[in-house]
Amino acid sequence: MVLSNAKGSIPLYMQIKDLLVARVTEGEWVPGDIIPSEMQLARELNVSQGTVRKAITELVENNVLVRRQGRGTFVATHDGDRALFHFFHIVNDNGTKILPESKTLSCRRKRASRQEASKLNLSSGAQVVCIDRIRILDNQPTLIETIILPAELFGDLGQRQARNLPNTLYELYETQFGITIHRADEQLRAVAATDRDASLLGLEAGSPLLEIARTALTLDGTPVELRISRCSTSKHYYQNAVF
Amino acid sequence: MVLSNAKGSIPLYMQIKDLLVARVTEGEWVPGDIIPSEMQLARELNVSQGTVRKAITELVENNVLVRRQGRGTFVATHDGDRALFHFFHIVNDNGTKILPESKTLSCRRKRASRQEASKLNLSSGAQVVCIDRIRILDNQPTLIETIILPAELFGDLGQRQARNLPNTLYELYETQFGITIHRADEQLRAVAATDRDASLLGLEAGSPLLEIARTALTLDGTPVELRISRCSTSKHYYQNAVF
DNA sequence: CATTTAAAGACTTATATAAGAGTTAAGCTA
DNA sequence: TAGCTTAACTCTTATATAAGTCTTTAAATG
Numbered sequence: 450m451v452l453s454n455a456k457g458s459i460p461l462y463m464q465i466k467d468l469l470v471a472r473v474t475e476g477e478w479v480p481g482d483i484i485p486s487e488m489q490l491a492r493e494l495n496v497s498q499g500t501v502r503k504a505i506t507e508l509v510e511n512n513v514l515v516r517r518q519g520r521g522t523f524v525a526t527h528d529g530d531r532a533l534f535h536f537f538h539i540v541n542d543n544g545t546k547i548l549p550e551s552k553t554l555s556c557r558r559k560r561a562s563r564q565e566a567s568k569l570n571l572s573s574g575a576q577v578v579c580i581d582r583i584r585i586l587d588n589q590p591t592l593i594e595t596i597i598l599p600a601e602l603f604g605d606l607g608q609r610q611a612r613n614l615p616n617t618l619y620e621l622y623e624t625q626f627g628i629t630i631h632r633a634d635e636q637l638r639a640v641a642a643t644d645r646d647a648s649l650l651g652l653e654a655g656s657p658l659l660e661i662a663r664t665a666l667t668l669d670g671t672p673v674e675l676r677i678s679r680c681s682t683s684k685h686y687y688q689n690a691v692f
Numbered sequence: 693m694v695l696s697n698a699k700g701s702i703p704l705y706m707q708i709k710d711l712l713v714a715r716v717t718e719g720e721w722v723p724g725d726i727i728p729s730e731m732q733l734a735r736e737l738n739v740s741q742g743t744v745r746k747a748i749t750e751l752v753e754n755n756v757l758v759r760r761q762g763r764g765t766f767v768a769t770h771d772g773d774r775a776l777f778h779f780f781h782i783v784n785d786n787g788t789k790i791l792p793e794s795k796t797l798s799c800r801r802k803r804a805s806r807q808e809a810s811k812l813n814l815s816s817g818a819q820v821v822c823i824d825r826i827r828i829l830d831n832q833p834t835l836i837e838t839i840i841l842p843a844e845l846f847g848d849l850g851q852r853q854a855r856n857l858p859n860t861l862y863e864l865y866e867t868q869f870g871i872t873i874h875r876a877d878e879q880l881r882a883v884a885a886t887d888r889d890a891s892l893l894g895l896e897a898g899s900p901l902l903e904i905a906r907t908a909l910t911l912d913g914t915p916v917e918l919r920i921s922r923c924s925t926s927k928h929y930y931q932n933a934v935f
Numbered sequence: 936c937a938t939t940t941a942a943a944g945a946c947t948t949a950t951a952t953a954a955g956a957g958t959t960a961a962g963c964t965a
Numbered sequence: 966t967a968g969c970t971t972a973a974c975t976c977t978t979a980t981a982t983a984a985g986t987c988t989t990t991a992a993a994t995g
Contacts, residue, residue, distance in 0.1 A: 460950060461951070497952040498952085499950095499952060500950080503951090517960085518958065518959050518960080520959080520960055
C-alpha cells in the first residue's frame with residue numbers, strides 16, 4: 450500500500466490505520482504480537498511519530514491494539530477476562546458478574562440451514578459445526594446455547610470430543626483457529642420455553658425465556674459464528690449500558 | 693478550579709476535561725451553546741491548544757460536546773434523531789429502526805416506593821411523577837412503559853395534561869427542565885404478560901414479554917429517570933451491538 | 936441606483952510535524 | 966540482589982498548513 454498526502458486525499462493517519470488493520474487481518478501480526486514501535490513505524494512509513502500515534506490511538510479505542518507503557522504496543526488478545534466477559538452480558542440479581550461453567554451436550558457437523566448459510570455468507574448446504582451446551586450460573590443451569598460455525602474455518606472442531614471443549618470458546622477460536630472475534634450483533638427477544646428448554650433448565654414449559662441471537666464477526670466484518678442463547682431470567686438478567 | 697502540573701498529579705488534559713464537564717453540569721454552558729475556541733480556552737487556562745484539544749476530543753467521544761469544523765465546538769443536544777434512537781433499541785423484524793408513536797395513559801404524582809426511592813437516590817416517600825404510556829410500532833401496540841421521575845426535578849410535569857406529553861421525552865427533559873440524559877443502564881428479562889399487559893397489547897396473558905428496566909443518568913451520574921418497558925417481541929426485537 | 940454575485944478575510948477545527956520531559960518495564964551489570 | 970541503562974509509551978508544548986464556515990467588501994449586473 451502506498452500512502453498519499455495529496456490535497457483532498459484521505460488523512461494520513463486513517464491510511465495508516467487501514468494499513469495496520471490489514472497487517473492484523475492478513476495475519477502478519479497475530480494477537481499477542483508486539484508491533485514495531487511508533488518511531489519505527491514512522492520511519493518506515495515516512496510520517497511523523499505523532500501521525501502514527503493518532504492511528505494507533507484509534508485502534509486502541511477499537512480494541513484492536515493494546516498499549517503498555519514502557520513495553521510496546523501489542524495486538525489485542527481475547528484471553529482472560531475479556532474473552533469471558535466482554536461479550537457476556539448476563540449478571541445475577543445483585544448485578545455481579547459471574548463465571549459461567551459450561552456443559553457441552555453435543556458437538557457435530559451438519560449442513561447449514563438456509564438461514565444459517567445466509568447469515569454466515571456460506572453457500573447453501575455448506576458444512577457447519579454445531580455445538581449444543583448448557584451454561585451453569587450460580588450452580589443453576591440457566592442458559593442453553595446453540596452455536597453454529599463454518600466447518601471450513603473450524604475444521605477439526607466437529608470431530609472433537611464434546612468434553613474437550615473449553616469454557617471460553619472465543620479464546621479457543623483465537624488460539625487454535627486464528628480467528629479473533631471482534632464484534633457481535635445481538636438480537637434479543639422473549640420466547641416461551643419449549644419442552645426441551647424446560648427440562649434442561651428445570652422450568653415449566655412455556656415459561657418466558659430471554660433469547661439472544663448473536664452474530665459474531667471478525668475485524669474485517671466476516672461473520673464467523675452464530676449463537677443462540679435461551680436464558681432463564683428468574684435469577685439473572687441481561688445487562689446493557691448505553692452512553 | 694486550579695490546574696496543577698506537578699509531578700505525579702493527574703494529567704492536565706484530564707483536569708481540563710473535568711473542568712469543562714463541570715461548566716456543563718453547573719449550567720454555565722447549556723446544550724446547544726457554543727463553547728470558547730480551543731485557542732481561547734488555552735489562553736484562559738494557560739495550557740497549549742493541543743492539550744485543550746485532547747480534553748475536548750475525549751468529551752466529543754463521550755457525546756458531551758460536538759465539533760463543527762469551521763464553526764466551533766458546542767455542547768451536545770439530544771434533539772432530533774439522537775433523542776429518539778440513541779437510547780431506543782427496538783427494531784422491527786427486518787432490522788430497520790422505526791419511529792415509535794406514543795399514547796399516554798396517565799401522568800400523575802405519587803409517593804415513591806422504597807425501591808424507586810432507592811434507585812433514584814431519594815428519601816423514602818418522596819414525591820415522584822409517574823407516567824404510563826403505550827408505544828405503537830408499525831401500527832401495532834408493542835410496548836408498555838412506566839416512567840418514574842423525581843417530582844423535585846420535574847415539578848409541573850405531574851400536573852400536565854397527559855395528552856400534552858411529546859413522543860420524545862428526553863428532548864422535553866432537556867428543553868423544559870434543563871436535564872440532559874447522558875447515560876442509561878438497562879436490565880433485560882423475559883417475563884410473562886399480566887392480564888393488563890395482555891389486554892393492552894392484544895396478547896394472551898402469560899405470553900412472554902421482554903422487560904427492559906432502565907435507569908437513566910445525567911452527566912454527573914445522578915439517576916433521574918426509571919423506566920420499565922414491557923415489550924412484545926413477536927414482530928420486533930431488541931438490538932445490541934458489542935465492539 | 937438597487938440587487939446579486941464574487942472575492943477576500945477572519946475565525947475555527949483538522950491534520951501533520953517536531954521536540955523535550957516524564958513514567959514504566961525489562962534486562963544487564965556489578 | 967541492587968542499581969543502571971535502555972527502550973518504549975505518555976504528556977505537554979509549539980508551529981505550520983489545510984479545510985470548512987461566516988461576514989464583509991467589492992464588483993458586476995439589471
